[in-house]
Amino acid sequence: MGILKVFFNNTRKPEGLLGRCMVGSMNHAHAALADWGLRHLPETGPTEIAELGCGGGRNIRALLRKYPVATVTALDYSKISVEKARSVNRKGLQAGRCRIIQGDVSHLPFENSAFDLVTAFETVYFWPGPTESFREVYRTLRPGGIFLIANESDGENSQDDKWLSVIDGMRIFNQIQLTTFLTEAGFSEVIVKRNTKKHWLCALAIRENTGHLGNK
Numbered sequence: 001m002g003i004l005k006v007f008f009n010n011t012r013k014p015e016g017l018l019g020r021c022m023v024g025s026m027n028h029a030h031a032a033l034a035d036w037g038l039r040h041l042p043e044t045g046p047t048e049i050a051e052l053g054c055g056g057g058r059n060i061r062a063l064l065r066k067y068p069v070a071t072v073t074a075l076d077y078s079k080i081s082v083e084k085a086r087s088v089n090r091k092g093l094q095a096g097r098c099r100i101i102q103g104d105v106s107h108l109p110f111e112n113s114a115f116d117l118v119t120a121f122e123t124v125y126f127w128p129g130p131t132e133s134f135r136e137v138y139r140t141l142r143p144g145g146i147f148l149i150a151n152e153s154d155g156e157n158s159q160d161d162k163w164l165s166v167i168d169g170m171r172i173f174n175q176i177q178l179t180t181f182l183t184e185a186g187f188s189e190v191i192v193k194r195n196t197k198k199h200w201l202c203a204l205a206i207r208e209n210t211g212h213l214g215n216k
């Protein structure tokens with residue numbers, strides 16, 4: 001495998017020395033997209049948040065700042081990502097406002113209806129399913145809860161084929177495909193925002209508020 005391929009495969013699961021370099025650089029490289037995605041969320045509200053595929057943990061800190069009374073539970077299946085996210089969020093950890101654990105999004109180690117917001121930045125390209133993984137998100141969201149996906153690739157940019165050639169197992173979804181997977185997973189409403197110039201995509205999937213606790 002060429003060195004470029006070895007390096008870029010660390011976006012899927014950071015490992016070893018190159019993985020350490022990758023998680024640090026992703027914190028900077030994805031910041032503008034993440035901040036754009038976060039702007040689509042309500043200004044106040046969420047108090048229990050899950051940040052999935054958290055990588056180097058920059059967005060845990062952004063969520064803690066945006067929602068000063070919230071706690072954030074972050075998860076990533078890469079040991080390197082978890083270590084970096086812990087070091088970036090030392091203050092939040094010490095304050096008891098976040099926890100960062102190793103795990104796979106397809107088997108979330110969380111109770112039903114545990115969160116009112118779940119976020120996923122630049123990560124669903126790699127998720128098993130992804131309908132099965134989205135079902136897990138749905139299960140762990142409270143009725144009325146929001147699942148935010150923010151992707152730098154909206155599936156409409158032919159330039160993105162270069163990523164598919166260097167990152168094994170990556171899949172880039174367009175608006176229609178993502179909406180279909182989210183609907184199959186149970187979400188009753190999916191709102192998609194796009195920055196067509198940059199080919200960014202943000203999906204807000206809402207778990208229906210049934211007005212009763214039957215799904216707890």
Ligand SMILES: C[S@@+](CC[C@H](N)C(=O)[O-])C[C@H]1O[C@@H](n2cnc3c(N)ncnc32)[C@H](O)[C@@H]1O
Nearest residue numbers: 013026030053054055076077078104105121123
């Ligand atoms: C491209 S990085 C994005 C990291 C971060 N969200 C950001 O925006 O900078 C993708 C991250 O998703 C994680 N990831 C991919 N598939 C996963 C899975 N099935 N379960 C948990 N984490 C996963 C990877 O380990 C990696 O840290």
